[in-house]
Amino acid sequence: MPGKVRDRDSRDRFSTATRLRVLGEQTAERVYRSQSKRQARRSRLTGRAALLALVLCTLVVALAYPIRQYVSQRGEIEDLRRQQQEAKERVDKLRDQKARWQDDAFAEQRIRERLHMVMPGETGYVVPSERTSAAERAEQGAEDRPWYSNVWDGVDKADQADN
Numbered sequence: 221m222p223g224k225v226r227d228r229d230s231r232d233r234f235s236t237a238t239r240l241r242v243l244g245e246q247t248a249e250r251v252y253r254s255q256s257k258r259q260a261r262r263s264r265l266t267g268r269a270a271l272l273a274l275v276l277c278t279l280v281v282a283l284a285y286p287i288r289q290y291v292s293q294r295g296e297i298e299d300l301r302r303q304q305q306e307a308k309e310r311v312d313k314l315r316d317q318k319a320r321w322q323d324d325a326f327a328e329q330r331i332r333e334r335l336h337m338v339m340p341g342e343t344g345y346v347v348p349s350e351r352t353s354a355a356e357r358a359e360q361g362a363e364d365r366p367w368y369s370n371v372w373d374g375v376d377k378a379d380q381a382d383n
Contacts, residue, residue: 336368
């Protein structure tokens with residue numbers, strides 16, 4: 221019997237070793253299959269991600285110019301609205317000024333101030349400022365001096381140019 225026990229033990233050992241080897245192979249196959257599935261999923265996701273990135277880049281490139289145009293046109297519209305508002309304010313001021321000039325008393329007052337004119341029977345006076353010398357008065361702008369001073373200055377300059 222000792223021979224039979226030995227055969228049985230060797231068979232059991234053999235069968236256990238065989239079983240372990242088979243289990244190891246099966247486990248290795250499962251691990252290999254799961255790794256290849258992961259790699260397949262990764263490659264699919266990578267391809268999808270690349271396609272998604274390509275589509276997004278295409279959309280960005282396709283929409284960049286129209287969006288830039290839209291933004292610049294909105295800025296232009298805002299500028300035009302501002303200019304329109306300024307023009308309306310100018311028109312309102314000019315209408316007010318026109319209405320004032322329609323009043324005879326206002327027109328007469330402005331004419332008298334600007335041209336240094338006096339009504340018949342009145343005496344007109346021009347008082348030079350003590351702070352300004354004759355040379356400084358000559359350097360004053362034409363709009364700061366009476367009109368007749370400008371006329372005489374023009375005559376004097378024309379007479380001096382002939383000498």
